[in-house]
Amino acid sequence: MKATIITQGRQFTVKEGDILSVNRYPETKAGDTVTIDQVIFAGEGETAKVGTPTIPGASVTAKILENKRGNKIIIFKMKRRKGYRRTRGHRQELSVIKIESINA
Numbered sequence: 001m002k003a004t005i006i007t008q009g010r011q012f013t014v015k016e017g018d019i020l021s022v023n024r025y026p027e028t029k030a031g032d033t034v035t036i037d038q039v040i041f042a043g044e045g046e047t048a049k050v051g052t053p054t055i056p057g058a059s060v061t062a063k064i065l066e067n068k069r070g071n072k073i074i075i076f077k078m079k080r081r082k083g084y085r086r087t088r089g090h091r092q093e094l095s096v097i098k099i100e101s102i103n104a
Contacts, residue, residue, distance in 0.1 A: 002041075002044055003041065003058075006040060006054075014102075016099055016102060019096065022095055030067060031064065033100075034062050035061055035062075037059045062099050063098050065098055066096045067094070067095050067096075068094050072089050073092075076088075
């Protein structure tokens with residue numbers, strides 16, 4: 001069974017056993033279980049359900065495998081002929097999750 005979920009401000013189409021990297025869930029650690037209740041589509045073929053905007057009572061259970069930081073991104077700003085240069089780096093906080101079950 002497939003499901004389209006909204007978590008951490010982004011949409012993902014998932015099935016059981018999928019592993020995703022999403023923005024970090026606050027105050028969680030590896031091994032915790034997260035329930036995602038914003039399911040906007042679930043099922044396959046003729047048994048598919050479409051939410052308006054979400055399916056009431058549907059949820060997806062995921063386990064947090066690890067919390068980590070993403071690759072470094074360099075932000076560079078420059079204005080030509082003005083001597084203005086700024087360099088800054090950013091690393092996004094991520095949670096790696098595994099989809100355990102889809103309840104629709």
